[in-house]
Amino acid sequence: MAPLMIRPGVEIPEAELRWRFSRSSGPGGQGVNTSDSRVELSWDLEATTALGPVLKDRARERLANRLVDGVLTIAASEHRAQLRNREAALARLAALVAGAIAAPPPPRRATKPSRGAKERRIAAKKRRGEVKRLRRPDEGG
Numbered sequence: 001m002a003p004l005m006i007r008p009g010v011e012i013p014e015a016e017l018r019w020r021f022s023r024s025s026g027p028g029g030q031g032v033n034t035s036d037s038r039v040e041l042s043w044d045l046e047a048t049t050a051l052g053p054v055l056k057d058r059a060r061e062r063l064a065n066r067l068v069d070g071v072l073t074i075a076a077s078e079h080r081a082q083l084r085n086r087e088a089a090l091a092r093l094a095a096l097v098a099g100a101i102a103a104p105p106p107p108r109r110a111t112k113p114s115r116g117a118k119e120r121r122i123a124a125k126k127r128r129g130e131v132k133r134l135r136r137p138d139e140g141g
Contacts, residue, residue, distance in 0.1 A: 003050075004090055006097050012050045017093075018042040019086070024077040038077040041089040043097075046070030051101065059100040072096070 003011035024038035045051075045059055045067060066072055074096070076089040113121075 004094055006050070006094055006101070010050060010055070010097075010101065012043060012048065012093075012097070016043060016048055016050065018044075021082060024080075024085075035082065037080060037082045037085055038075065039082060039085040039089050040073055040075050041086075041093055042071050042073045043093060044071050055101045059097060062100040063096070066096075 003013050004017065005011050018041070020040040020042070021036035022038045022040070023036055045056065045063065047070070048056070051059060060067070060070075063072060072093070074089050074092050076085040076092065078088060079085050
């Protein structure tokens with residue numbers, strides 16, 4: 001199996017991934033009691049060599065609520081076949097790590113509404129107020 005590609009230049013070596021298999025709940029037919037189709041994929045963020053110190057800090061901060069002792073664990077049991085659950089877990093791990101190490105968005109530049117926008121807003125408020133005033137029984141009609 002090849003390393004897990006997160007983005008160009010960032011790959012998690014296969015040796016860093018730990019797999020556990022157990023029986024999945026839900027439907028499964030005759031083989032449900034014998035096949036270990038539920039998959040748990042664990043990856044030790046603290047011990048990884050796949051990320052540099054900057055990316056590791058960023059991932060640690062963004063995945064803080066999902067880490068247990070520096071280990072990220074993903075469970076997959078939505079498919080009946082273990083292979084498909086393995087693929088789903090790998091895809092989920094790649095997406096999670098890619099999102100966690102993504103560069104932060106550029107800071108928002110403060111802007112002010114234009115004079116025309118302010119005038120249109122005030123005109124719309126006046127029209128709305130006029131409609132409401134005309135609905136009153138004592139004034140409008």
